[in-house]
Amino acid sequence: MRKRSLEILLAAVLAVNLSACGMGEKEGQDSKIEEKGEESRTSEEEEEDLSETAEDREASASEEQSAQEGMKAAGYDYDRESLTWELVWWDEFDYEGAPDPDKWGYDVGGSGWGNNELQYYTEADNATVKDGCLVIEARKESMGDKEYTSARLVTRGKGDWLYGKVEICAKLPAGLGTWPAAWMLPTDWEYGQWPASGEIDIMEHVGYDQDVIVQSVHNQKFNGGKSKGVSYRLEGVSEDFHVYSLEWLPDKLIFSADGMERYTYDPFKFSKAPTYEQWPFDKRMHILLNLAFGGNWGGAKGTDDSYFPVEYYIDYVRVYQSPEIAQMIEAEENKEADQ
Numbered sequence: 001m002r003k004r005s006l007e008i009l010l011a012a013v014l015a016v017n018l019s020a021c022g023m024g025e026k027e028g029q030d031s032k033i034e035e036k037g038e039e040s041r042t043s044e045e046e047e048e049d050l051s052e053t054a055e056d057r058e059a060s061a062s063e064e065q066s067a068q069e070g071m072k073a074a075g076y077d078y079d080r081e082s083l084t085w086e087l088v089w090w091d092e093f094d095y096e097g098a099p100d101p102d103k104w105g106y107d108v109g110g111s112g113w114g115n116n117e118l119q120y121y122t123e124a125d126n127a128t129v130k131d132g133c134l135v136i137e138a139r140k141e142s143m144g145d146k147e148y149t150s151a152r153l154v155t156r157g158k159g160d161w162l163y164g165k166v167e168i169c170a171k172l173p174a175g176l177g178t179w180p181a182a183w184m185l186p187t188d189w190e191y192g193q194w195p196a197s198g199e200i201d202i203m204e205h206v207g208y209d210q211d212v213i214v215q216s217v218h219n220q221k222f223n224g225g226k227s228k229g230v231s232y233r234l235e236g237v238s239e240d241f242h243v244y245s246l247e248w249l250p251d252k253l254i255f256s257a258d259g260m261e262r263y264t265y266d267p268f269k270f271s272k273a274p275t276y277e278q279w280p281f282d283k284r285m286h287i288l289l290n291l292a293f294g295g296n297w298g299g300a301k302g303t304d305d306s307y308f309p310v311e312y313y314i315d316y317v318r319v320y321q322s323p324e325i326a327q328m329i330e331a332e333e334n335k336e337a338d339q
Contacts, residue, residue, distance in 0.1 A: 118294035152290035175307030179298030230263035
């Protein structure tokens with residue numbers, strides 16, 4: 001009896017299952033095939049997506065490796081507060097006559113210097129040392145096809161450095177059109193011509209914006225009107241001497257005036273993996289001191305000849321370097337040589 005009941009139960013279950021399967025074939029066949037096709041396509045797409053992801057990852061890894069190899073200003077571990085600084089080059093201008101030829105050379109000419117400047121730079125005629133200062137004098141006088149003369153002194157080939165601290169104590173001229181500067185350019189231009197190899201402006205001042213100091217950085221990424229830097233008011237720049245300084249470290253540039261930090265250029269603020277475009281400042285550079293007149297910026301609001309002659313006084317120029325930084329750079333170079 002129990003066996004018979006079990007057979008009846010099994011037969012009933014089988015009938016129900018067969019009925020369900022039949023309905024599925026009649027009513028859901030097309031949709032089932034479509035679903036199966038979608039499943040098949042989804043599977044293929046997933047394989048395709050996985051393949052693309054792998055390629056993307058490989059490309060990304062390659063790009064990251066290239067970026068790492070070309071990355072600048074990275075991997076330097078030091079305590080800035082613990083750095084010591086040694087005076088390695090200086091001119092106190094404690095003599096009379098022409099600037100020391102062992103320390104200073106000249107850029108000469110009236111090309112406009114890329115800024116449509118109005119002066120002709122002479123060699124020695126507009127620069128002299130007297131009363132403990134270097135004096136660069138701009139005059140209203142014709143030379144070449146220019147109506148003004150001045151001087152642009154450079155340490156190129158006589159003082160070139162990689163990293164360090166630069167201090168320039170100066171009193172600036174006043175007058176509409178005047179444009180004194182203390183700055184640095186690359187000595188070897190290893191990344192290409194301006195702005196690719198960089199420019200560091202330790203101090204600039206234009207006469208139409210009296211008592212406003214500009215300190216800035218130019219490179220391939222940020223240059224001209226898009227340079228990175230700071231402008232601020234510093235009272236009495238044409239009446240008193242002030243100290244303008246740059247601390248040039250392997251991964252940042254710190255600008256100061258009278259001992260107060262004003263701006264820090266950190267390339268990692270602008271890129272996760274900076275290249276020479278943000279940081280060309282791992283090559284040696286030299287100092288320039290010049291007094292321009294007129295030009296795109298200096299003459300942006302006109303010029304006034306009534307101020308001539310005008311004088312730019314430099315009390316001293318000092319360059320320091322850190323033994324700790326030098327040792328760190330040497331260790332990095334040795335590491336790269338061993339790889």
